[in-house]
Amino acid sequence: MTQALIVYASLTGNTEEIADITAELFEEAGVDVDVVECVQADPADYEDYDYCIVASYTYGVDGDLPDEIMDFYEELEEFDLTGKVFGVVGSGDTFYEEFCTAVDDFEEQFAKTGATKGAAGVKIDLNAEEEDVENLKAFVKGMVETYES
Numbered sequence: 001m002t003q004a005l006i007v008y009a010s011l012t013g014n015t016e017e018i019a020d021i022t023a024e025l026f027e028e029a030g031v032d033v034d035v036v037e038c039v040q041a042d043p044a045d046y047e048d049y050d051y052c053i054v055a056s057y058t059y060g061v062d063g064d065l066p067d068e069i070m071d072f073y074e075e076l077e078e079f080d081l082t083g084k085v086f087g088v089v090g091s092g093d094t095f096y097e098e099f100c101t102a103v104d105d106f107e108e109q110f111a112k113t114g115a116t117k118g119a120a121g122v123k124i125d126l127n128a129e130e131e132d133v134e135n136l137k138a139f140v141k142g143m144v145e146t147y148e149s
């Protein structure tokens, strides 16, 4: 059985819920999933998994990464994740000019690890609504198809 690790940062719960929905969808696709808060995770943990996923909100006026995920972000590029499939999801607020830029930042960082991008990142305005869940379904489907191809 293949395995996925979802590392998340969440202040008010939106991204945690998105991580949990994503986990359920992976499980429905027959993938074993662990969901871990970023402060308890290390990028080295991904070495034991097939799917490497980050779920992060965006913070600060300039679309910054949350403080608590900065160490994880900076260390990520030092790892060789060749052969693994990565994907990034996140929550933000369309009120801000730099909407959900944490998703873009992590996609760029993952690209340095040699992992293959499994699906386009999913950007969610605050909490996940029906349409977002559909996008997350497509995200998981894309990830699995990429891994199996």
Ligand code: FMN
Residues within 6 Å of the ligand: 009, 010, 011, 012, 013, 014, 015, 016, 057, 058, 059, 060, 061, 062, 063, 064, 091, 092, 093, 094, 096, 097, 098, 099, 100, 101, 125, 126, 127
């Ligand atoms: N969302 C964005 O998309 N871009 C931003 O630049 C941004 N800056 C924020 C700054 C502050 C001070 C706060 C409180 C929120 C900001 N947000 C921004 C919105 C959060 O990312 C959004 O509320 C998100 O749903 C929080 O996720 P969480 O519930 O998992 O903590």
